[in-house]
Amino acid sequence: MQRMVGEPCFDNDGFYVLQPGVYRYRLEFEGGVTVKTVIHEYLATYVAW
Numbered sequence: 001m002q003r004m005v006g007e008p009c010f011d012n013d014g015f016y017v018l019q020p021g022v023y024r025y026r027l028e029f030e031g032g033v034t035v036k037t038v039i040h041e042y043l044a045t046y047v048a049w
Helices: 002-008
Strands: 016-019 023-028 033-038 041-047
Touching: none
Parallel strands: none
Antiparallel strands: 016 023, 023 033, 033 041
16 A cells, blocks of 8 residues: 555556556445456456445
8 A cells, every 4th residue: 555655656547557567456436346457468357345
């Protein structure tokens, strides 16, 4: 969380980029909590609570 506040690294789609081309994620809080991740620009996940 400290990196998110100190070093904003968001792409144009609102994903937080941890490692370019390797891992990025996005949190959404509308109608519950959802987490979207993209790994190696190939595998995508979507988790909702």
